[in-house]
Amino acid sequence: MSKQITHTVRVEFGDCDPARIVWFPNFFRWIDAASRHFFIECGVPPWHETEATLGVIGTPLVDTHAKFIKTASYGDLLSIHASIAEWRGKSFVQRYRVMRDDELIMECDEVRIFAGRKDDGRLFAWEIPAQIRQLCE
Amino acid sequence: MSKQITHTVRVEFGDCDPARIVWFPNFFRWIDAASRHFFIECGVPPWHETEATLGVIGTPLVDTHAKFIKTASYGDLLSIHASIAEWRGKSFVQRYRVMRDDELIMECDEVRIFAGRKDDGRLFAWEIPAQIRQLCE
Amino acid sequence: MSKQITHTVRVEFGDCDPARIVWFPNFFRWIDAASRHFFIECGVPPWHETEATLGVIGTPLVDTHAKFIKTASYGDLLSIHASIAEWRGKSFVQRYRVMRDDELIMECDEVRIFAGRKDDGRLFAWEIPAQIRQLCE
Amino acid sequence: MSKQITHTVRVEFGDCDPARIVWFPNFFRWIDAASRHFFIECGVPPWHETEATLGVIGTPLVDTHAKFIKTASYGDLLSIHASIAEWRGKSFVQRYRVMRDDELIMECDEVRIFAGRKDDGRLFAWEIPAQIRQLCE
Numbered sequence: 145m146s147k148q149i150t151h152t153v154r155v156e157f158g159d160c161d162p163a164r165i166v167w168f169p170n171f172f173r174w175i176d177a178a179s180r181h182f183f184i185e186c187g188v189p190p191w192h193e194t195e196a197t198l199g200v201i202g203t204p205l206v207d208t209h210a211k212f213i214k215t216a217s218y219g220d221l222l223s224i225h226a227s228i229a230e231w232r233g234k235s236f237v238q239r240y241r242v243m244r245d246d247e248l249i250m251e252c253d254e255v256r257i258f259a260g261r262k263d264d265g266r267l268f269a270w271e272i273p274a275q276i277r278q279l280c281e
Numbered sequence: 282m283s284k285q286i287t288h289t290v291r292v293e294f295g296d297c298d299p300a301r302i303v304w305f306p307n308f309f310r311w312i313d314a315a316s317r318h319f320f321i322e323c324g325v326p327p328w329h330e331t332e333a334t335l336g337v338i339g340t341p342l343v344d345t346h347a348k349f350i351k352t353a354s355y356g357d358l359l360s361i362h363a364s365i366a367e368w369r370g371k372s373f374v375q376r377y378r379v380m381r382d383d384e385l386i387m388e389c390d391e392v393r394i395f396a397g398r399k400d401d402g403r404l405f406a407w408e409i410p411a412q413i414r415q416l417c418e
Numbered sequence: 419m420s421k422q423i424t425h426t427v428r429v430e431f432g433d434c435d436p437a438r439i440v441w442f443p444n445f446f447r448w449i450d451a452a453s454r455h456f457f458i459e460c461g462v463p464p465w466h467e468t469e470a471t472l473g474v475i476g477t478p479l480v481d482t483h484a485k486f487i488k489t490a491s492y493g494d495l496l497s498i499h500a501s502i503a504e505w506r507g508k509s510f511v512q513r514y515r516v517m518r519d520d521e522l523i524m525e526c527d528e529v530r531i532f533a534g535r536k537d538d539g540r541l542f543a544w545e546i547p548a549q550i551r552q553l554c555e
Numbered sequence: 556m557s558k559q560i561t562h563t564v565r566v567e568f569g570d571c572d573p574a575r576i577v578w579f580p581n582f583f584r585w586i587d588a589a590s591r592h593f594f595i596e597c598g599v600p601p602w603h604e605t606e607a608t609l610g611v612i613g614t615p616l617v618d619t620h621a622k623f624i625k626t627a628s629y630g631d632l633l634s635i636h637a638s639i640a641e642w643r644g645k646s647f648v649q650r651y652r653v654m655r656d657d658e659l660i661m662e663c664d665e666v667r668i669f670a671g672r673k674d675d676g677r678l679f680a681w682e683i684p685a686q687i688r689q690l691c692e
Binding site (some may be wrong): 437439441442443444446447450476479480481482483484485486489508510532541 | 574575576579580581583584587612613615616617618619620623624626662670678
Binding site (some may be wrong): 157158160162164167169210218 | 568569572573575578582629688
């Protein structure tokens with residue numbers, strides 16, 4: 145179990161496509177923001193600080209699975225509820241439910257890692273840092 | 282089985298984030314373009330034409346599952362191989378493999394529908410139109 | 419003179435580029451949202467309503483001139499102050515000042531029109547609708 | 556005078572808004588790519604190399620002025636002609652003409668700088684580097 149935060153998004157005209165509904169890559173834009181706000185609201189310092197202290201440069205995405213239940217359009221106010229559904233050895237599952245009032249619009253489960261960067265520039269996955277996990281639970 | 286098309290994308294500076302890698306929602310932007318080019322290259326008319334002839338306004342996404350294998354950055358040339366992996370009653374699975382030369386960068390399976398629009402503006406799923414399926418096989 | 423509204427934006431990680439600053443096209447994304455919110459907050463109905471009542475489908479951009487004074491990055495909270503600086507016969511100048519607390523980050527003057535759509539699909543500029551102007555002053 | 560390059564863009568469905576035309580911030584996305592390709596095609600190394608050799612981390616935008624002449628929509632193939640219209644002491648004017656066949660769709664003049672980064676992270680403008688200017692003329 146983890147804390148849960150709510151990130152609010154207002155859908156804008158330019159977020160919608162010629163079918164007048166949200167163009168789906170924008171949902172991932174908002175979900176990525178919700179992911180970061182989850183850690184911020186749990187008290188985890190911003191990644192440019194954790195880079196110096198823990199070697200963690202961010203939480204890149206490894207796998208994502210999303211279901212689009214209902215469409216949304218501009219003027220809609222969306223609430224993105226974000227939590228961590230599972231901690232694994234070197235990865236974690238971050239879960240999102242995107243609501244418009246009581247209606248479920250979209251849901252998404254992501255696998256992310258806490259990434260470090262090797263000397264050659266490549267990214268690698270850290271064991272889940274205990275300090276970060278504790279802040280999120 | 283279906284035809285397979287290749288959609289080419291050059292990664293730009295602005296597609297990358299402060300970690301200097303492609304910001305992942307951009308992959309979905311490119312995949313959505315590859316989806317449409319698949320139908321165009323198979324000979325399916327653009328959606329504003331099929332809206333008049335078949336009542337099909339497009340192929341909205343119902344479900345997507347993506348795996349991010351390697352990172353990409355600006356200057357990279359990506360080849361997106363798109364095909365249809367499965368035809369179901371009222372939906373189909375569109376499959377993508379994003380390659381940089383021989384390296385697999387990302388793969389994605391989507392469930393999409395051929396959508397019509399009701400009088401009240403809502404979308405619904407048509408049975409797979411035989412004419413479209415025939416063009417894609 | 420016109421009313422002035424303030425549209426607030428929080429800069430996200432994905433809004434920034436490998437130089438770790440806001441990638442500039444995102445400023446135009448936010449300004450376009452501020453433009454629409456200006457009319458909404460002045461009491462102008464959404465464009466899908468004015469399309470039916472006045473034949474106005476929106477306010478497409480004809481000309482924009484922007485100055486980028488200071489950089490912004492993720493975590494910053496930006497206030498976009500929007501107003502209408504000038505009414506012309508068939509166009510108007512919408513003005514924006516993007517602030518981070520007391521610091522001016524960016525400013526922009528746009529020329530926009532109230533657009534209708536001809537039978538062949540082309541857009542044209544209406545005379546400034548008196549009802550809309552009155553709501554904005 | 557400078558060299559001129561042509562950067563080609565195919566407009567995608569998701570680049571268009573509910574008015575079925577290109578949502579204007581996307582023009583700036585493409586222009587920013589054309590700006591970088593101009594330097595690449597002139598033989599200027601990528602910015603992560605010039606950062607090491609010249610201290611130039613990129614060409615941030617100081618001022619942009621764009622005119623939107625005709626609309627474009629998905630399926631259109633756009634040619635962006637990019638050149639440098641003027642060299643100034645610590646800045647330069649980069650010019651773009653966006654064409655669809657013979658039709659002028661949009662034109663834009665930008666003021667950009669060759670930026671370095673100070674120890675405190677702030678950006679500053681270099682004198683125009685002679686090696687870069689020579690490659691572009």
